[in-house]
Amino acid sequence: MRKILILGGTRFFGKRLVERLLQNSANDVTILTRGETSDSFGDRVHRIHADRFQPNELAQAVGDSLWDVVFDNICYSPDEADQARRIFDGKTKRYILTSSLSVYDFSEEALTEEIFDPETYPIRYGGRNDFSYQEGKRLAEAVFMQQASFPVAAVRFPIVLGIDDYTRRLHFHIEHVRNGQPIGIPNPEAHISFIRSDEAADFLYWLGCCSTVTGPINACSDGTVRVKDVLIMIEKETDKQAIILNQTDDEHMSPFGIEHSWFMDTTKAQSAGYKFLLLNDWLPELVSSLNKTYVE
Template sequence: MRKILILGGTRFFGKRLVERLLQDSVNDVTILTRGETSDTFGDHVHRIHADRFQANELAQAVGDTLWDVVFDNICYSPDEADQARRIFDGKTKRYILTSSLSVYDFSEEALTEDIFDPETYPIRHGGRNDFTYQEGKRLAEAVFMQQATFPVATVRFPIVLGIDDYTRRLHFHIEHVRNELPIGIPNPEAQISFIRSDEAADFLYWLGCSSTMAGPFNACSDGTVRIKDILTMIEEETEKLAIIQNQAADEHMSPFGIEHSWFMDTTKAQSAGYKFLNLNNWLPELVSSLNKTYEE
């Protein structure tokens, strides 16, 4: 059996990852949870209860178990990374850290993994409130890559979308167009990457369980989309015009409202054998599906 631990496996793509793992009978899956979010996995998974952000609780919950793979979807700071790399020292054969497109600055060119090198990035310590999201993720990667004694792969995801997106970022745009509310978008021409929640889970599974590769990997659907093209899709579905403004009140600023393009190159993962979905095939379908939920 392959013993797998998931930190952050009760919602969104973490939940999708559990579902994907359970499709393979060789996987013995354990979820670390505080017990605040219910799940539907029943006795198909094991559960250990602890707050991932409290080092003593995490260490006690993990105990002396040896894991084949640990998936960490909820690490946001160098201190959390440092706690984990100490706790799992000698207790895991492989560690998959969910990171982010946010480790990169904006660029009009496709971003490749070597643009940010966590193995040479100067480490500073602190909690998630001490850094921006971008800097927290950069430093978390740096701690694992420079100081972990076990193999680590980091997955740099863009914004993850799906019917099950609890952050409701695509929902925001559909609701605003349907309700004829203004949407603040600084640069409608900016290009952006996305990945679907089930695709994110499938990539994590592939990297953690079907490969032995370490280091950073970009993971996003093939292709890019301009922000204004997303709104065009929504306009076609709702039969209403989007009210686009460069500036708007905070509650009307788009979660996709980037000032410059921000998208990734996935040549590294594809060269290793992974095939991503085509963004322009699934994004219109997702917009249509979400819009129908409002009509129903």
């Protein structure tokens, strides 16, 4: 049996990762949870009840258990990374950190892993409230890559979309177009990457259980879209015109409202054997599916 621990496995693509792991009877899956979010896994998984953000509580809950793979979907700061690399020292064969496209600055060129090198990035410590989201993720990667005693891979995901996206980022745009509300988009021509939630889960599964890749690795669907292309898809489905402004009140600013292009190169993952979905194969379908949830 392959013993697997997931930190952050009760929502969104973390939940989908658990479902993917359970498809293989060779996986013995444990979820670390505070118990605040219910799940549908029943007795198919083990549960450790602890707050991942309380290091003493986490260490006590993990105890002396040994793992083949630890998936960490909820690490946002260097302090959290440092606590985890100490707690799991000698207790895991492989560690998969969910990182982010956010470690990169905007660029009109496809972003490769080498553009941000966590192995040479100066480490500063602090909690998640001490840094921006970008800096927290950069420093978390740096701590793991420079100081962990076990092999680590850091998955850099873009915005993850899906029917099950509890942050409702694509929903935001559909609702605004349907309701005739303005959407703030600084640069509608900017190109952006996405990945679907089930694809993100499948990639994590592949990386943790089917590959030996370490270090940072980009993961996104194949292809890009301009931000305005997303609105064009929504206009087609709703038969309504999007009202796009450069600037609006904060509540109407687009979650996709980037100032410049922001998309990744996935050559490293593809060279290691992973095949991504085509973005233009699934994004229009997702827009259509979400729009139908508003139609009575």
